[in-house]
Amino acid sequence: MNARFRAASSGFAAALVALAIVRPAVAQPRAKAPLGAWTSAGDSQTTQPAKAPLWLQNLQSWLQAIAEHKPGEPDIPAIIMGSATEAELETVRIDFLALLSIHRRETERGARATQARYKNEDFTVSSIQTLLGLTSAEAERSDATRILKRAAVLHGDVAMLVIPNSHGQVGCTTQSVIVLRDGHDIGTGCRGTHWVQGRALLDAIRPHPRADPMVRLWYEATIAFLLERTDYANGVPQIDQGSVLFPNDPGLLFQHGVYHEALASLLNQAGERGGKIDTRPASAHLKEAEGLFRRALESDPDFVEARLRRGAVLGALGRHDEAAGELRRAAASAQGPTLRYYAELFLGNEEQALGGRDAARARYNQASAIFPSAQSPGIALSALARQSGNRTEALAAMRHVLSLPADERRREDPWWSYHFRFDKNAAMLLRDLYRPFLAGGRQ
Numbered sequence: 039m040n041a042r043f044r045a046a047s048s049g050f051a052a053a054l055v056a057l058a059i060v061r062p063a064v065a066q067p068r069a070k071a072p073l074g075a076w077t078s079a080g081d082s083q084t085t086q087p088a089k090a091p092l093w094l095q096n097l098q099s100w101l102q103a104i105a106e107h108k109p110g111e112p113d114i115p116a117i118i119m120g121s122a123t124e125a126e127l128e129t130v131r132i133d134f135l136a137l138l139s140i141h142r143r144e145t146e147r148g149a150r151a152t153q154a155r156y157k158n159e160d161f162t163v164s165s166i167q168t169l170l171g172l173t174s175a176e177a178e179r180s181d182a183t184r185i186l187k188r189a190a191v192l193h194g195d196v197a198m199l200v201i202p203n204s205h206g207q208v209g210c211t212t213q214s215v216i217v218l219r220d221g222h223d224i225g226t227g228c229r230g231t232h233w234v235q236g237r238a239l240l241d242a243i244r245p246h247p248r249a250d251p252m253v254r255l256w257y258e259a260t261i262a263f264l265l266e267r268t269d270y271a272n273g274v275p276q277i278d279q280g281s282v283l284f285p286n287d288p289g290l291l292f293q294h295g296v297y298h299e300a301l302a303s304l305l306n307q308a309g310e311r312g313g314k315i316d317t318r319p320a321s322a323h324l325k326e327a328e329g330l331f332r333r334a335l336e337s338d339p340d341f342v343e344a345r346l347r348r349g350a351v352l353g354a355l356g357r358h359d360e361a362a363g364e365l366r367r368a369a370a371s372a373q374g375p376t377l378r379y380y381a382e383l384f385l386g387n388e389e390q391a392l393g394g395r396d397a398a399r400a401r402y403n404q405a406s407a408i409f410p411s412a413q414s415p416g417i418a419l420s421a422l423a424r425q426s427g428n429r430t431e432a433l434a435a436m437r438h439v440l441s442l443p444a445d446e447r448r449r450e451d452p453w454w455s456y457h458f459r460f461d462k463n464a465a466m467l468l469r470d471l472y473r474p475f476l477a478g479g480r481q
Contacts, residue, residue: 073099073118073126093133093157100130101171104185107192109472112199119192120200124210124231127193131235133157134170134182135242141166142180183243187252190236191475194260197232197272230272236260237279248283252474258289259467265296266458273297288338289462295330295344298323299351300457320354327351342371343461350384353391362388376452377461379408383415383453390422398422412451413439 073096090098103115119127133156140154141163150163161169167177171185210228240247240256247253257280264273277297280290302323331348334341349364365388369381386401399422406415420435442449452459 072096073122093129094159096126097130097133104189104192105171109191109195109475110468116192116196116200120196127231127235131238137161137166137170138180138182145180186239186243190239190256193232193236194256197230198263201230228271233272233276254284254287255471259464259471261293262460262464262467265293266464268458286337288334288341291330291334292344295327295334295347298327298330299347303457324351324355328355342368343377346377346381353384353388358388358391362392374461375408379405379452382408386418395422395426409450409452411442411449413442413449414451414453
């Protein structure tokens, strides 16, 4: 891998990208070689064996990738890490933490010049500091927080930006995942190695990862990414660990509720049952979602989207009075067209359920005014008119729906993406996550 980095810095980056994208896609056993080592097809030259043992070369390559990766980019370091195996990544993490532990132990003993042996290699406090890339201030405390956070960002980027563009089961753990289907995948079928690594690296932050705001943001941003793509095979472990670290965080409680609300939807409930996907009845998921949204509101009463979704879930549970109350509050404070549309559309449904047909009609018309090309309010108005026996009005509403553009791109309806569209989306959260790393700081 070090050779690949040197070549990239010498002006061959474009050629390396092409090679790196193709080669990781071939899941074949490979001979023991430094992590990321390669030779181009037809190249008679081979990488010369290095004096350092393989495990140490791999660790050096991993640390170099962490140092050189630009957050948010599918760059050379990220592509190289995308070719690493689960065993290689597990080993470099274990070796890194073991050497950090030796550094901490010897520093606390005041034995800076004493040689400690690890995997048949001798190390001093100073040599470990140099190998791991600790600054003088970090070395005083044996503090690798900066490196651990940058490593988690790197592995998250590999999972989000590199692995999806590979072919086959690249970057997957040995743990199998059953995928629920109804014409669509709602999980990748691949439990991502790099997500596992990211969580494990952040868990190693001292004194505790929950004390670092960046850790919470990493979970919120990556969970949003996974939920937007309905990748529950990887989203559920992220949600579970985020819940352990930040049990009362409103953003994470909200995302957990979104997951259960999505599983309760008809699309997912119609899928095949079995495996490790949570296939409890829709009512069970709705109750879970309601409790999570309620807890999010207890932590942040001004969280409009959590209130809106709690109202929708309460309505689905048949608790229409409570649902209407929550949705009225959400409608009064919702900002932006999408949240206002949801609030009006859902409140119309609750007013209709409570027998307030005029109030329901007004809400549906307001939703239609926000997104004139959306079909959902028109269908709702037609159903409302038919319920009251007004056939003429029902047909007029459906004629309006049928007159909308045939091209779906020209008749935007946020309802279609309700279960994987959020006011604070993954792109926004990831920008917030990357900003400190890109601002010239040493975060």
